[in-house]
Amino acid sequence: MLLKKMMLASRATVDRLPIYYRSLKEAMQEGIEIISSEELGRRIGVTPEQIRKDLSSFGEFGKKGVGYYVSELKRNIGEILGLHKQWNIAIVGTGHLGWALAHYRNFSEMGFLIKALFDVDPAKQGLEIDGVAIEPINKLAEVVAREQIHIAIVAVPSEVAQEMTNALIAAGVHGIWNFAPVKLVVPDNVSIVNADLSAELATISYQLVHRDATQKV
Amino acid sequence: MLLKKMMLASRATVDRLPIYYRSLKEAMQEGIEIISSEELGRRIGVTPEQIRKDLSSFGEFGKKGVGYYVSELKRNIGEILGLHKQWNIAIVGTGHLGWALAHYRNFSEMGFLIKALFDVDPAKQGLEIDGVAIEPINKLAEVVAREQIHIAIVAVPSEVAQEMTNALIAAGVHGIWNFAPVKLVVPDNVSIVNADLSAELATISYQLVHRDATQKV
Numbered sequence: 001m002l003l004k005k006m007m008l009a010s011r012a013t014v015d016r017l018p019i020y021y022r023s024l025k026e027a028m029q030e031g032i033e034i035i036s037s038e039e040l041g042r043r044i045g046v047t048p049e050q051i052r053k054d055l056s057s058f059g060e061f062g063k064k065g066v067g068y069y070v071s072e073l074k075r076n077i078g079e080i081l082g083l084h085k086q087w088n089i090a091i092v093g094t095g096h097l098g099w100a101l102a103h104y105r106n107f108s109e110m111g112f113l114i115k116a117l118f119d120v121d122p123a124k125q126g127l128e129i130d131g132v133a134i135e136p137i138n139k140l141a142e143v144v145a146r147e148q149i150h151i152a153i154v155a156v157p158s159e160v161a162q163e164m165t166n167a168l169i170a171a172g173v174h175g176i177w178n179f180a181p182v183k184l185v186v187p188d189n190v191s192i193v194n195a196d197l198s199a200e201l202a203t204i205s206y207q208l209v210h211r212d213a214t215q216k217v
Numbered sequence: 218m219l220l221k222k223m224m225l226a227s228r229a230t231v232d233r234l235p236i237y238y239r240s241l242k243e244a245m246q247e248g249i250e251i252i253s254s255e256e257l258g259r260r261i262g263v264t265p266e267q268i269r270k271d272l273s274s275f276g277e278f279g280k281k282g283v284g285y286y287v288s289e290l291k292r293n294i295g296e297i298l299g300l301h302k303q304w305n306i307a308i309v310g311t312g313h314l315g316w317a318l319a320h321y322r323n324f325s326e327m328g329f330l331i332k333a334l335f336d337v338d339p340a341k342q343g344l345e346i347d348g349v350a351i352e353p354i355n356k357l358a359e360v361v362a363r364e365q366i367h368i369a370i371v372a373v374p375s376e377v378a379q380e381m382t383n384a385l386i387a388a389g390v391h392g393i394w395n396f397a398p399v400k401l402v403v404p405d406n407v408s409i410v411n412a413d414l415s416a417e418l419a420t421i422s423y424q425l426v427h428r429d430a431t432q433k434v
Binding site for chain 1 (some may be wrong): 227228229231232233234235236238239243262264266267285297298299300302304306313314316317318320321322323324326328329350354361367368391392393394398400404406408413414415416417418419420423424425426428
């Protein structure tokens with residue numbers, strides 16, 4: 001039943017789950033034990049109706065007239081997102097963006113551990129970031145297998161992004177987070193998310209253009 | 218009428234508009250002149266019903282039984298997002314992430330121009346990235362005014378993120394893209410988007426956990 005319902009969760013709903021998760025975590029840190037959909041919505045700029053609808057895709061949460069138990073809902077959403085597991089991450093390409101992502105501290109608290117780094121530049125090979133050495137591309141299959149990499153961040157130039165992605169998939173990676181501004185082709189059993197930093201800026205320009213016509217979102 | 222309707226566009230709809238925009242741009246580059254909601258949906262993993270519903274928030278687009286005129290729809294969505302204007306961007310903090318964002322090439326093609334960089338580190342001041350010099354924080358108000366900065370990217374440590382944000386707003390910035398993992402308080406007339414890189418990874422872990430139960434999204 002739960003599983004059947006999950007199949008119906010829309011991409012928009014799934015995109016909001018990590019935001020709920022983070023907000024619940026903050027509420028927990030503030031010592032809040034019970035939260036209403038109104039208060040949760042206020043914190044993240046989503047209507048309470050939307051929250052109730054999103055959560056109903058996955059089962060019954062919260063108590064009518066009471067609200068949601070913060071730690072329970074956080075745990076449940078975490079399990080839906082797979083955050084109760086540890087995910088081993090590789091970064092391919094340690095240019096400016098890959099380098100910054102390798103130093104990003106907030107991945108590990110969600111269970112995402114950077115376990116492998118790759119770069120084509122011989123000058124970078126052997127350099128370590130947080131104890132993880134940068135390896136040459138020809139060791140990709142070996143290191144992906146050894147470190148049991150689940151998800152790879154592709155941060156290489158567009159021209160080589162598909163080739164790197166193919167190599168990662170051949171090595172057993174099933175999740176790709178693509179920062180190259182190119183459309184990658186992957187088999188159906190591989191999950192891919194295209195990072196689009198400009199898209200986030202465009203939601204700000206939207207708000208600025210419509211500031212007088214819209215409520216703050 | 219158009220403006221009134223815009224007020225009703227949900228945040229989820231607004232978040233999808235840049236994805237539509239980018240996909241239409243790709244379609245244009247491929248020489249496609251007319252596209253159906255089915256084909257557009259297939260390209261970006263959204264149902265055709267969702268696309269039609271999203272676009273109906275803003276007016277009437279496309280022709281029944283024909284589809285959308287690609288360049289016209291791209292232009293319309295661009296205008297809704299404010300991409301027909303030039304947006305001047307400042308980056309505050311040129312650590313790993315700010316440095317990478319300052320080098321990111323895909324902002325300018327959407328009309329987002331990096332016009333100012335700030336860092337507290339005297340060793341960095343005077344360094345240039347793409348012709349923009351890194352300025353000290355005490356020149357923030359002066360440079361924001363001179364460069365007519367609309368949007369600021371806050372990429373400083375959490376402890377100083379609120380202080381920097383206050384200074385930016387006092388200097389006239391109305392849009393904040395916050396990369397510090399902290400909740401910033403801003404006045405109602407300032408638009409803020411919190412970047413959450415872990416959240417995107419969590420949508421991949423969701424897909425991997427539910428891979429057998431869900432269709433590829």
